[in-house]
Amino acid sequence: MPDELKPTSAEDLASKVLERIEEEQVAPRPAWQFTWKNRLYWFLFALLVIMASCSLSALLFSLANAGWEFASVTNDTFADFFWSVLPSVWIVAAIVVLFLAYENFRQTKHGYRLSFLTAAGFGVLGVFVAGLALYAAGFGQVVDEQFGGRLPFYESTFSRQQSMWTKPDRGLLAGEIVDVDSSNMSFRIKTFDGQVWELSSVDLSPHSRDLLMSKNIVRVVGIIDSVDANGKPVFKPCFVFPWDVHGGRFPSPPPMPRVVIHVEVERKPDAGRSTDCKGVRPYDYLRRLQESRP
Amino acid sequence: MAESSAFKTDEEIVGIALTHKEFFGELVRRYQDRLGRYLRRLGVFRHEDIEDVLQNIFLKTYRNLNDFDRSLKFSSWIYRIAHNEAMSFFRSRSVRPEGFVLEDSETALEMLKSGLDSSFEAELALDSAHLSKAMAALDPKYRDVLVLRYFEDREYADISDILRIPQGTVATLLNRAKKKLRTSLSHLQP
Numbered sequence: 001m002p003d004e005l006k007p008t009s010a011e012d013l014a015s016k017v018l019e020r021i022e023e024e025q026v027a028p029r030p031a032w033q034f035t036w037k038n039r040l041y042w043f044l045f046a047l048l049v050i051m052a053s054c055s056l057s058a059l060l061f062s063l064a065n066a067g068w069e070f071a072s073v074t075n076d077t078f079a080d081f082f083w084s085v086l087p088s089v090w091i092v093a094a095i096v097v098l099f100l101a102y103e104n105f106r107q108t109k110h111g112y113r114l115s116f117l118t119a120a121g122f123g124v125l126g127v128f129v130a131g132l133a134l135y136a137a138g139f140g141q142v143v144d145e146q147f148g149g150r151l152p153f154y155e156s157t158f159s160r161q162q163s164m165w166t167k168p169d170r171g172l173l174a175g176e177i178v179d180v181d182s183s184n185m186s187f188r189i190k191t192f193d194g195q196v197w198e199l200s201s202v203d204l205s206p207h208s209r210d211l212l213m214s215k216n217i218v219r220v221v222g223i224i225d226s227v228d229a230n231g232k233p234v235f236k237p238c239f240v241f242p243w244d245v246h247g248g249r250f251p252s253p254p255p256m257p258r259v260v261i262h263v264e265v266e267r268k269p270d271a272g273r274s275t276d277c278k279g280v281r282p283y284d285y286l287r288r289l290q291e292s293r294p
Numbered sequence: 295m296a297e298s299s300a301f302k303t304d305e306e307i308v309g310i311a312l313t314h315k316e317f318f319g320e321l322v323r324r325y326q327d328r329l330g331r332y333l334r335r336l337g338v339f340r341h342e343d344i345e346d347v348l349q350n351i352f353l354k355t356y357r358n359l360n361d362f363d364r365s366l367k368f369s370s371w372i373y374r375i376a377h378n379e380a381m382s383f384f385r386s387r388s389v390r391p392e393g394f395v396l397e398d399s400e401t402a403l404e405m406l407k408s409g410l411d412s413s414f415e416a417e418l419a420l421d422s423a424h425l426s427k428a429m430a431a432l433d434p435k436y437r438d439v440l441v442l443r444y445f446e447d448r449e450y451a452d453i454s455d456i457l458r459i460p461q462g463t464v465a466t467l468l469n470r471a472k473k474k475l476r477t478s479l480s481h482l483q484p
Contacts, residue, residue: 014319031360
């Protein structure tokens with residue numbers, strides 16, 4: 001019989017193994033090591049699920065505050081808008097972390113028994129529910145801004161929106177209302193780049209004028225009408241929209257106290273309004289958008 | 295000690311061996327031949343290598359006795375250790391041998407033949423030599439599940455516990471393995 005098929009006698013091997021156990025002082029590892037190893041895997045799994053949920057909450061915050069209703073105003077095409085607001089960092093982070101969580105789960109005592117689809121299904125559902133809860137609690141904004149502030153390649157949602165809406169040459173301004181002067185039909189707005197604009201409210205609809213009185217942070221869509229004596233462009237506001245924050249609140253510092261100079265003047269709703277704003281694109285859409293809001 | 299341990303289950307002996315190491319020898323005696331054959335089927339051929347790997351398996355088993363999960367069969371657990379040790383052995387040699395040994399396994403051969411499509415068996419004259427060649431040509435992940443199912447006669451749940459993969463994956467791998475084996479065998483036929 002060839003050597004490779006010759007069996008070792010059972011007694012020989014058992015004796016050899018017991019001898020080695022004695023000589024090498026092999027001893028069973030204590031049970032607590034295995035218990036804690038399993039607990040560590042579960043802890044890491046939980047941590048990764050929490051991280052995935054945080055990524056999802058930031059993703060939801062980013063999507064909810066992307067300004068979808070203004071896509072045709074801020075960008076030339078919807079595709080442009082879509083790619084500019086797509087929170088790819090959070091999508092990639094959520095997928096990578098969820099995958100790591102699955103791999104970690106497989107290392108737990110019985111984790112391997114669950115198929116990938118079942119584990120992934122439960123994982124995605126769990127992360128989605130947790131992510132939604134975190135988003136609703138305002139945590140998505142915290143994650144978005146903390147990372148926005150720290151990662152060089154990432155721009156937080158507000159920062160991106162503020163850049164998008166500080167383009168007066170494109171007819172876009174946004175910021176904090178400093179004061180409103182009803183008698184002069186003017187108002188002042190401090191934009192996110194720190195500039196203060198004094199703007200006429202003559203061409204604004206009554207709805208827009210009401211918003212100036214009631215809201216602190218607004219978006220203004222308008223046109224560059226002319227240049228003043230100093231050569232500075234004169235921005236003519238046509239539409240005012242509130243800047244609502246979904247799943248969070250406007251970042252600090254808190255808004256300055258506003259000064260409202262209000263003089264009761266009898267005025268017909270559209271009195272004094274020019275037709276210049278009809279040149280704003282997309283005019284009809286913006287009118288419908290404003291009218292559809294409470 | 296031999297008489298008292300002979301009637302105890304593997305799981306009972308594990309409990310005793312934690313405090314009385316000499317009882318562990320009974321587990322070695324019970325599993326030496328089975329694991330030796332399993333190692334040969336995985337591709338460990340030389341007698342010296344089989345003995346070395348077997349010693350490593352049993353030492354690792356003893357060291358990790360407290361990690362034995364009583365929801366598993368002990369045989370599945372030790373087979374898992376044996377499989378992992380065989381893979382470590384192949385990694386340390388940087389190669390997995392190409393051959394496949396079909397010795398002392400006529401029952402296994404019959405089981406495998408019946409596991410393949412019966413109409414296929416009727417068309418071809420399956421013999422051990424062809425089967426050995428076809429098995430050797432298979433991807434290791436397919437060969438491993440075929441070996442455990444037909445040569446070690448393990449159920450799907452056991453294979454799942456040994457290889458640490460879901461039962462659904464075991465079924466999928468077995469189906470694919472049988473298809474590939476059929477294709478391989480049809481090419482080997484004159």
